[in-house]
Amino acid sequence: MNAIITGAGIAGPAMAIALKRLGMGVTLYEAREDNEMGGGVFLGLTPNGLNILKAFIDTGLLRNHYTAGTMEFYNARNKCIGRLDTRDQARKYGAETIQVKRARVGELLRQEAAREGIDIRYGHRLRCLRERAGGVEASFDNGHSHAAAFLIACDGIHSACRSALFPEAQKPVYTQQISTGAMMRLNGPQLPFGAIKMTFGQRGFFACAASNQGEVWWFSNFHREKEPDKNEIHAALQKEIKAQLLEIHQNDPAHIPEIIRQTGEMFAYPVYEMPLLPRWHSRRVCLIGDAAHATAPHTGQGASLALEDVIVLSQCLNSSPNTAEAFARFQQARKPRVEKIVKQARKVGSAKSKPNPIATFFRDLMLRHFIRFEKKKMDWVYRYQPDGMEIPGN
Ligand SMILES: Cc1cc2nc3c(=O)[nH]c(=O)nc-3n(C[C@H](O)[C@H](O)[C@H](O)COP(=O)(O)OP(=O)(O)OC[C@H]3O[C@@H](n4cnc5c(N)ncnc54)[C@H](O)[C@@H]3O)c2cc1C
Numbered sequence: 517m518n519a520i521i522t523g524a525g526i527a528g529p530a531m532a533i534a535l536k537r538l539g540m541g542v543t544l545y546e547a548r549e550d551n552e553m554g555g556g557v558f559l560g561l562t563p564n565g566l567n568i569l570k571a572f573i574d575t576g577l578l579r580n581h582y583t584a585g586t587m588e589f590y591n592a593r594n595k596c597i598g599r600l601d602t603r604d605q606a607r608k609y610g611a612e613t614i615q616v617k618r619a620r621v622g623e624l625l626r627q628e629a630a631r632e633g634i635d636i637r638y639g640h641r642l643r644c645l646r647e648r649a650g651g652v653e654a655s656f657d658n659g660h661s662h663a664a665a666f667l668i669a670c671d672g673i674h675s676a677c678r679s680a681l682f683p684e685a686q687k688p689v690y691t692q693q694i695s696t697g698a699m700m701r702l703n704g705p706q707l708p709f710g711a712i713k714m715t716f717g718q719r720g721f722f723a724c725a726a727s728n729q730g731e732v733w734w735f736s737n738f739h740r741e742k743e744p745d746k747n748e749i750h751a752a753l754q755k756e757i758k759a760q761l762l763e764i765h766q767n768d769p770a771h772i773p774e775i776i777r778q779t780g781e782m783f784a785y786p787v788y789e790m791p792l793l794p795r796w797h798s799r800r801v802c803l804i805g806d807a808a809h810a811t812a813p814h815t816g817q818g819a820s821l822a823l824e825d826v827i828v829l830s831q832c833l834n835s836s837p838n839t840a841e842a843f844a845r846f847q848q849a850r851k852p853r854v855e856k857i858v859k860q861a862r863k864v865g866s867a868k869s870k871p872n873p874i875a876t877f878f879r880d881l882m883l884r885h886f887i888r889f890e891k892k893k894m895d896w897v898y899r900y901q902p903d904g905m906e907i908p909g910n
Contacts, residue, residue: 565820
Protein backbone atom coordinates (compact mmCIF):
# COMPACT_ATOMS: atom_id res chain seq x y z
CA MET A 517 0.00 0.00 0.00
CA ASN A 518 1.17 3.51 -0.76
CA ALA A 519 0.51 6.41 1.58
CA ILE A 520 0.73 10.19 1.48
CA ILE A 521 1.69 12.07 4.61
CA THR A 522 1.25 15.82 4.81
CA GLY A 523 3.37 17.83 7.25
CA ALA A 524 6.98 17.10 8.20
CA GLY A 525 6.96 18.68 11.69
CA ILE A 526 7.13 16.00 14.37
CA ALA A 527 4.31 13.52 13.74
CA GLY A 528 4.87 13.47 9.96
CA PRO A 529 8.42 12.12 9.71
CA ALA A 530 7.83 9.69 12.61
CA MET A 531 4.69 8.38 10.90
CA ALA A 532 6.58 8.04 7.61
CA ILE A 533 9.29 5.95 9.27
CA ALA A 534 6.71 3.76 11.05
CA LEU A 535 4.82 3.06 7.78
CA LYS A 536 8.04 2.38 5.89
CA ARG A 537 9.00 -0.15 8.54
CA LEU A 538 5.64 -1.84 8.00
CA GLY A 539 6.64 -2.26 4.36
CA MET A 540 4.48 0.50 2.90
CA GLY A 541 5.47 3.09 0.31
CA VAL A 542 5.37 6.65 1.68
CA THR A 543 5.76 10.15 0.30
CA LEU A 544 6.04 12.93 2.86
CA TYR A 545 4.90 16.40 1.75
CA GLU A 546 5.83 19.55 3.64
CA ALA A 547 4.54 23.07 2.92
CA ARG A 548 7.72 24.86 3.94
CA GLU A 549 11.01 24.78 2.08
CA ASP A 550 13.85 22.76 3.57
CA ASN A 551 15.65 25.92 4.74
CA GLU A 552 12.52 27.24 6.50
CA MET A 553 12.14 24.30 8.88
CA GLY A 554 13.79 26.04 11.85
CA GLY A 555 10.66 27.67 13.35
CA GLY A 556 9.64 27.49 16.97
CA VAL A 557 11.81 27.69 20.02
CA PHE A 558 11.71 24.91 22.57
CA LEU A 559 9.23 22.41 23.82
CA GLY A 560 8.93 19.87 26.57
CA LEU A 561 9.32 16.18 25.90
CA THR A 562 7.97 14.04 28.70
CA PRO A 563 8.70 10.32 29.34
CA ASN A 564 5.69 9.10 27.33
CA GLY A 565 6.92 10.96 24.23
CA LEU A 566 10.61 10.26 24.76
CA ASN A 567 10.05 6.52 25.13
CA ILE A 568 8.39 6.49 21.72
CA LEU A 569 10.97 8.78 20.16
CA LYS A 570 13.64 6.21 21.07
CA ALA A 571 12.25 3.96 18.34
CA PHE A 572 13.04 6.58 15.73
CA ILE A 573 16.13 8.52 16.77
CA ASP A 574 19.02 8.43 19.18
CA THR A 575 17.42 10.53 21.92
CA GLY A 576 20.86 10.96 23.52
CA LEU A 577 21.53 13.49 20.75
CA LEU A 578 18.84 15.73 22.22
CA ARG A 579 21.00 16.11 25.32
CA ASN A 580 23.64 18.02 23.34
CA HIS A 581 21.53 21.06 24.09
CA TYR A 582 18.65 20.97 26.57
CA THR A 583 17.32 22.24 29.84
CA ALA A 584 16.26 20.00 32.70
CA GLY A 585 12.58 19.28 33.33
CA THR A 586 12.60 19.77 37.11
CA MET A 587 10.54 22.81 38.08
CA GLU A 588 11.07 25.12 41.03
CA PHE A 589 8.19 27.42 41.90
CA TYR A 590 8.72 30.90 43.31
CA ASN A 591 6.33 33.57 44.47
CA ALA A 592 6.67 37.28 43.62
CA ARG A 593 9.03 37.78 46.57
CA ASN A 594 11.41 35.17 45.13
CA LYS A 595 10.59 32.68 47.86
CA CYS A 596 10.78 29.06 46.72
CA ILE A 597 7.32 27.63 47.37
CA GLY A 598 7.75 24.21 45.84
CA ARG A 599 9.77 21.87 43.68
CA LEU A 600 8.53 19.35 41.15
CA ASP A 601 11.50 17.06 40.74
CA THR A 602 11.72 14.98 37.59
CA ARG A 603 14.99 13.22 38.41
CA ASP A 604 13.23 10.04 39.53
CA GLN A 605 11.44 9.73 36.18
CA ALA A 606 14.28 7.84 34.46
CA ARG A 607 13.97 5.08 37.06
CA LYS A 608 10.17 5.12 37.11
CA TYR A 609 9.36 5.61 33.45
CA GLY A 610 12.59 4.95 31.54
CA ALA A 611 13.11 8.58 30.47
CA GLU A 612 13.24 12.00 32.09
CA THR A 613 11.45 15.15 30.93
CA ILE A 614 13.64 17.65 29.11
CA GLN A 615 13.13 20.84 27.15
CA VAL A 616 14.71 20.83 23.72
CA LYS A 617 14.70 22.94 20.59
CA ARG A 618 11.60 22.08 18.65
CA ALA A 619 13.42 22.33 15.35
CA ARG A 620 16.08 19.83 16.49
CA VAL A 621 13.49 17.10 17.18
CA GLY A 622 12.01 17.54 13.70
CA GLU A 623 15.45 17.69 12.11
CA LEU A 624 16.59 14.40 13.69
CA LEU A 625 13.35 12.70 12.63
CA ARG A 626 13.61 13.97 9.04
CA GLN A 627 17.26 12.89 8.89
CA GLU A 628 16.24 9.39 9.96
CA ALA A 629 13.35 9.37 7.47
CA ALA A 630 15.74 10.37 4.67
CA ARG A 631 18.22 7.69 5.81
CA GLU A 632 15.45 5.09 5.56
CA GLY A 633 14.81 6.15 1.97
CA ILE A 634 11.61 8.15 2.47
CA ASP A 635 10.86 10.64 -0.26
CA ILE A 636 10.42 14.04 1.45
CA ARG A 637 9.08 16.81 -0.76
CA TYR A 638 9.45 20.31 0.64
CA GLY A 639 7.61 23.34 -0.76
CA HIS A 640 4.41 21.32 -1.26
CA ARG A 641 1.46 22.88 0.52
CA LEU A 642 -1.65 20.70 0.39
CA ARG A 643 -4.57 22.63 -1.06
CA CYS A 644 -7.31 20.03 -1.40
CA LEU A 645 -7.96 16.34 -1.33
CA ARG A 646 -10.47 14.13 -3.03
CA GLU A 647 -11.49 10.66 -1.93
CA ARG A 648 -12.51 8.18 -4.52
CA ALA A 649 -13.08 4.44 -4.68
CA GLY A 650 -9.84 2.75 -3.76
CA GLY A 651 -7.90 5.81 -2.76
CA VAL A 652 -7.34 9.50 -2.23
CA GLU A 653 -5.86 12.24 -4.36
CA ALA A 654 -4.00 15.18 -2.86
CA SER A 655 -3.42 18.43 -4.77
CA PHE A 656 -0.79 20.96 -3.82
CA ASP A 657 -0.44 24.72 -4.28
CA ASN A 658 2.39 24.26 -6.76
CA GLY A 659 0.15 22.32 -9.13
CA HIS A 660 1.48 18.87 -8.21
CA SER A 661 -1.01 16.10 -7.40
CA HIS A 662 -0.55 12.59 -6.06
CA ALA A 663 -2.90 9.61 -5.65
CA ALA A 664 -2.40 6.93 -3.00
CA ALA A 665 -4.34 4.34 -1.03
CA PHE A 666 -4.60 6.57 2.04
CA LEU A 667 -3.42 9.85 3.54
CA ILE A 668 -2.27 10.65 7.06
CA ALA A 669 -2.62 14.33 7.88
CA CYS A 670 0.14 15.64 10.16
CA ASP A 671 -0.19 19.24 9.02
CA GLY A 672 -0.56 20.84 12.43
CA ILE A 673 -3.11 22.99 14.20
CA HIS A 674 -4.24 24.91 11.11
CA SER A 675 -4.55 21.69 9.13
CA ALA A 676 -5.69 22.11 5.54
CA CYS A 677 -6.58 18.40 5.51
CA ARG A 678 -8.94 18.92 8.44
CA SER A 679 -10.68 21.78 6.62
CA ALA A 680 -10.97 19.67 3.48
CA LEU A 681 -12.31 16.66 5.35
CA PHE A 682 -14.61 18.48 7.76
CA PRO A 683 -15.44 21.88 6.22
CA GLU A 684 -18.11 22.44 8.87
CA ALA A 685 -15.69 21.91 11.81
CA GLN A 686 -15.08 24.91 14.02
CA LYS A 687 -11.69 26.59 13.43
CA PRO A 688 -9.17 26.86 16.30
CA VAL A 689 -10.04 29.79 18.53
CA TYR A 690 -7.42 32.35 19.52
CA THR A 691 -7.23 32.35 23.35
CA GLN A 692 -5.99 35.95 23.70
CA GLN A 693 -2.73 34.51 24.97
CA ILE A 694 0.59 34.58 23.19
CA SER A 695 3.25 32.20 24.34
CA THR A 696 6.44 34.20 24.18
CA GLY A 697 10.08 33.74 25.10
CA ALA A 698 13.61 33.45 23.78
CA MET A 699 16.89 31.57 23.88
CA MET A 700 19.72 33.94 24.69
CA ARG A 701 23.07 34.62 26.34
CA LEU A 702 22.74 36.54 29.58
CA ASN A 703 25.39 39.07 30.60
CA GLY A 704 26.07 39.24 34.32
CA PRO A 705 24.99 36.72 36.97
CA GLN A 706 23.96 33.40 35.42
CA LEU A 707 21.10 31.09 36.33
CA PRO A 708 22.13 27.70 37.72
CA PHE A 709 21.58 24.66 35.47
CA GLY A 710 19.22 21.95 36.69
CA ALA A 711 15.71 23.36 37.03
CA ILE A 712 13.16 25.59 35.38
CA LYS A 713 12.52 28.55 37.62
CA MET A 714 8.77 29.21 37.50
CA THR A 715 7.83 32.52 39.12
CA PHE A 716 4.27 33.51 39.90
CA GLY A 717 4.99 37.24 39.72
CA GLN A 718 2.77 40.02 41.02
CA ARG A 719 0.92 40.39 37.75
CA GLY A 720 2.05 37.50 35.61
CA PHE A 721 3.91 34.27 35.29
CA PHE A 722 7.52 33.92 34.08
CA ALA A 723 9.67 30.81 33.55
CA CYS A 724 13.37 30.59 32.83
CA ALA A 725 16.07 27.95 32.85
CA ALA A 726 19.75 27.64 32.05
CA SER A 727 20.58 25.22 29.24
CA ASN A 728 23.54 22.85 29.50
CA GLN A 729 25.32 25.13 26.98
CA GLY A 730 24.96 28.20 29.16
CA GLU A 731 22.02 29.83 27.41
CA VAL A 732 18.93 31.14 29.15
CA TRP A 733 15.64 29.81 27.78
CA TRP A 734 12.63 31.69 29.01
CA PHE A 735 8.93 31.75 28.35
CA SER A 736 5.91 33.65 29.53
CA ASN A 737 2.31 34.17 28.58
CA PHE A 738 1.36 37.50 27.13
CA HIS A 739 -2.25 38.64 27.11
CA ARG A 740 -3.42 40.26 23.89
CA GLU A 741 -7.01 40.66 22.85
CA LYS A 742 -6.39 41.04 19.15
CA GLU A 743 -5.07 38.02 17.32
CA PRO A 744 -1.72 38.94 15.74
CA ASP A 745 -1.22 38.45 12.05
CA LYS A 746 2.02 36.97 10.72
CA ASN A 747 3.72 40.27 9.86
CA GLU A 748 2.95 41.79 13.24
CA ILE A 749 4.70 38.92 15.01
CA HIS A 750 8.07 39.86 13.59
CA ALA A 751 7.88 43.62 13.83
CA ALA A 752 5.75 45.83 16.06
CA LEU A 753 4.49 42.97 18.15
CA GLN A 754 7.97 42.18 19.49
CA LYS A 755 8.30 45.73 20.78
CA GLU A 756 4.81 45.66 22.26
CA ILE A 757 5.46 42.37 24.06
CA LYS A 758 8.78 43.50 25.48
CA ALA A 759 7.39 46.79 26.76
CA GLN A 760 4.40 45.09 28.37
CA LEU A 761 6.41 42.28 29.93
CA LEU A 762 8.82 44.79 31.42
CA GLU A 763 5.90 46.68 32.88
CA ILE A 764 4.17 43.56 34.22
CA HIS A 765 7.36 42.24 35.84
CA GLN A 766 8.89 45.52 37.04
CA ASN A 767 8.41 44.61 40.72
CA ASP A 768 9.21 40.92 40.38
CA PRO A 769 12.58 39.33 41.30
CA ALA A 770 15.39 41.25 39.59
CA HIS A 771 16.54 38.49 37.24
CA ILE A 772 13.18 38.65 35.42
CA PRO A 773 13.22 42.27 34.19
CA GLU A 774 16.96 41.85 33.52
CA ILE A 775 16.38 38.85 31.23
CA ILE A 776 13.59 40.67 29.41
CA ARG A 777 15.74 43.80 28.99
CA GLN A 778 18.63 41.81 27.53
CA THR A 779 16.46 39.80 25.15
CA GLY A 780 16.88 40.50 21.45
CA GLU A 781 14.73 38.40 19.14
CA MET A 782 11.74 36.76 20.89
CA PHE A 783 9.33 34.18 19.68
CA ALA A 784 5.62 34.85 19.81
CA TYR A 785 3.42 31.86 19.37
CA PRO A 786 -0.33 32.64 19.58
CA VAL A 787 -2.12 30.02 21.68
CA TYR A 788 -5.24 28.53 20.15
CA GLU A 789 -7.88 26.38 21.69
CA MET A 790 -8.94 23.76 19.27
CA PRO A 791 -12.56 22.67 19.64
CA LEU A 792 -12.71 18.91 20.16
CA LEU A 793 -13.48 17.18 16.90
CA PRO A 794 -16.16 14.49 16.96
CA ARG A 795 -14.32 12.54 14.27
CA TRP A 796 -10.68 12.35 13.19
CA HIS A 797 -10.99 10.34 10.01
CA SER A 798 -12.85 9.27 6.90
CA ARG A 799 -12.34 5.95 5.10
CA ARG A 800 -9.06 6.99 3.50
CA VAL A 801 -7.83 9.98 5.47
CA CYS A 802 -6.82 10.18 9.12
CA LEU A 803 -5.75 13.23 11.14
CA ILE A 804 -3.12 12.84 13.85
CA GLY A 805 -1.12 15.10 16.18
CA ASP A 806 -2.04 18.77 16.28
CA ALA A 807 -4.19 18.37 13.16
CA ALA A 808 -6.59 16.20 15.17
CA HIS A 809 -6.28 17.53 18.71
CA ALA A 810 -3.91 20.45 19.25
CA THR A 811 -3.39 21.09 22.94
CA ALA A 812 -2.43 24.35 24.65
CA PRO A 813 1.32 24.33 25.37
CA HIS A 814 0.86 24.59 29.17
CA THR A 815 1.50 20.95 30.05
CA GLY A 816 4.09 20.36 27.35
CA GLN A 817 2.23 17.43 25.78
CA GLY A 818 1.79 18.52 22.11
CA ALA A 819 4.80 16.69 20.70
CA SER A 820 4.49 13.69 23.03
CA LEU A 821 0.82 13.13 22.13
CA ALA A 822 1.65 13.39 18.43
CA LEU A 823 4.30 10.68 18.87
CA GLU A 824 1.89 8.45 20.79
CA ASP A 825 -0.57 8.79 17.90
CA VAL A 826 2.08 7.56 15.48
CA ILE A 827 2.62 4.32 17.34
CA VAL A 828 -1.04 3.56 17.93
CA LEU A 829 -1.99 4.32 14.33
CA SER A 830 0.81 2.18 12.93
CA GLN A 831 -0.32 -0.70 15.17
CA CYS A 832 -3.92 -0.28 14.00
CA LEU A 833 -2.89 -0.18 10.34
CA ASN A 834 -0.76 -3.25 10.82
CA SER A 835 -3.54 -5.29 12.39
CA SER A 836 -6.68 -4.18 10.52
CA PRO A 837 -8.07 -5.50 7.23
CA ASN A 838 -8.57 -2.02 5.76
CA THR A 839 -7.88 1.64 6.47
CA ALA A 840 -11.46 2.47 7.48
CA GLU A 841 -11.30 -0.06 10.32
CA ALA A 842 -7.76 0.92 11.28
CA PHE A 843 -8.71 4.61 11.55
CA ALA A 844 -11.86 3.86 13.56
CA ARG A 845 -9.87 1.71 15.99
CA PHE A 846 -7.22 4.41 16.24
CA GLN A 847 -9.77 7.06 17.15
CA GLN A 848 -11.44 4.81 19.69
CA ALA A 849 -8.11 4.01 21.32
CA ARG A 850 -6.83 7.58 21.46
CA LYS A 851 -9.74 9.95 21.99
CA PRO A 852 -10.42 9.49 25.73
CA ARG A 853 -6.77 9.91 26.73
CA VAL A 854 -6.08 12.82 24.41
CA GLU A 855 -9.21 14.75 25.38
CA LYS A 856 -8.48 14.32 29.09
CA ILE A 857 -4.99 15.77 28.59
CA VAL A 858 -6.27 18.63 26.40
CA LYS A 859 -8.74 19.63 29.13
CA GLN A 860 -6.03 19.40 31.79
CA ALA A 861 -3.77 21.75 29.76
CA ARG A 862 -6.53 24.36 29.49
CA LYS A 863 -6.91 24.46 33.28
CA VAL A 864 -3.16 24.90 33.82
CA GLY A 865 -3.13 27.78 31.31
CA SER A 866 -5.81 29.74 33.10
CA ALA A 867 -4.06 29.25 36.49
CA LYS A 868 -0.88 30.78 35.05
CA SER A 869 -2.51 33.80 33.49
CA LYS A 870 -4.88 35.13 36.16
CA PRO A 871 -3.19 35.97 39.45
CA ASN A 872 -5.44 37.31 42.21
CA PRO A 873 -4.44 37.94 45.85
CA ILE A 874 -6.69 35.34 47.51
CA ALA A 875 -5.89 32.64 45.04
CA THR A 876 -2.19 33.55 45.38
CA PHE A 877 -2.28 33.17 49.18
CA PHE A 878 -3.85 29.73 48.97
CA ARG A 879 -1.62 28.72 46.08
CA ASP A 880 1.55 29.46 48.09
CA LEU A 881 0.11 27.61 51.05
CA MET A 882 -1.03 24.61 49.09
CA LEU A 883 1.64 24.29 46.44
CA ARG A 884 3.63 21.54 48.15
CA HIS A 885 0.50 19.40 48.48
CA PHE A 886 -0.46 20.35 44.98
CA ILE A 887 2.93 19.19 43.66
CA ARG A 888 2.58 15.83 45.34
CA PHE A 889 -0.89 15.56 43.85
CA GLU A 890 0.38 16.83 40.49
CA LYS A 891 3.04 14.12 40.38
CA LYS A 892 0.35 11.51 40.97
CA LYS A 893 -1.93 13.22 38.46
CA MET A 894 0.69 13.09 35.71
CA ASP A 895 1.70 9.50 36.50
CA TRP A 896 -0.88 8.03 34.12
CA VAL A 897 0.27 10.41 31.38
CA TYR A 898 3.97 9.55 31.70
CA ARG A 899 3.50 5.83 32.29
CA TYR A 900 1.76 5.42 28.96
CA GLN A 901 2.40 2.31 26.92
CA PRO A 902 0.10 1.70 23.95
CA ASP A 903 -1.66 -1.66 24.36
CA GLY A 904 0.79 -4.45 23.66
CA MET A 905 3.18 -1.76 22.54
CA GLU A 906 5.50 -2.96 19.89
CA ILE A 907 7.34 -0.01 18.57
CA PRO A 908 8.56 -0.69 15.04
CA GLY A 909 12.36 -0.80 15.09
CA ASN A 910 12.70 -1.30 18.85
C1 LIG B 1 6.47 26.78 13.47
C2 LIG B 1 6.00 26.09 14.71
C3 LIG B 1 6.53 26.43 15.95
C4 LIG B 1 6.11 25.80 17.12
N1 LIG B 1 6.71 26.17 18.27
C5 LIG B 1 6.35 25.56 19.42
C6 LIG B 1 7.01 25.91 20.62
O1 LIG B 1 7.89 26.78 20.63
N2 LIG B 1 6.61 25.28 21.76
C7 LIG B 1 5.64 24.30 21.75
O2 LIG B 1 5.31 23.74 22.81
N3 LIG B 1 5.02 23.94 20.62
C8 LIG B 1 5.35 24.54 19.45
N4 LIG B 1 4.74 24.19 18.29
C9 LIG B 1 3.71 23.13 18.36
C10 LIG B 1 4.35 21.78 18.53
O3 LIG B 1 5.48 21.72 17.72
C11 LIG B 1 3.30 20.72 18.18
O4 LIG B 1 2.37 20.59 19.25
C12 LIG B 1 3.86 19.35 17.99
O5 LIG B 1 5.01 19.42 17.23
C13 LIG B 1 2.83 18.43 17.32
O6 LIG B 1 3.35 17.93 16.15
P1 LIG B 1 2.60 17.85 14.75
O7 LIG B 1 3.55 17.11 13.90
O8 LIG B 1 1.23 17.37 14.93
O9 LIG B 1 2.46 19.34 14.21
P2 LIG B 1 3.59 20.40 13.82
O10 LIG B 1 4.85 20.12 14.54
O11 LIG B 1 2.95 21.72 13.98
O12 LIG B 1 3.88 20.12 12.27
C14 LIG B 1 2.98 20.44 11.24
C15 LIG B 1 3.76 20.53 9.94
O13 LIG B 1 2.83 20.60 8.85
C16 LIG B 1 3.27 21.60 7.94
N5 LIG B 1 2.09 22.05 7.21
C17 LIG B 1 1.13 22.92 7.60
N6 LIG B 1 0.19 23.06 6.67
C18 LIG B 1 0.54 22.24 5.65
C19 LIG B 1 -0.06 21.94 4.38
N7 LIG B 1 -1.21 22.50 3.99
N8 LIG B 1 0.56 21.05 3.55
C20 LIG B 1 1.74 20.45 3.93
N9 LIG B 1 2.34 20.71 5.12
C21 LIG B 1 1.74 21.59 5.96
C22 LIG B 1 3.89 22.65 8.83
O14 LIG B 1 4.77 23.50 8.11
C23 LIG B 1 4.61 21.79 9.87
O15 LIG B 1 5.93 21.45 9.47
C24 LIG B 1 5.12 24.80 17.10
C25 LIG B 1 4.55 24.45 15.85
C26 LIG B 1 4.99 25.09 14.67
C27 LIG B 1 4.41 24.70 13.32
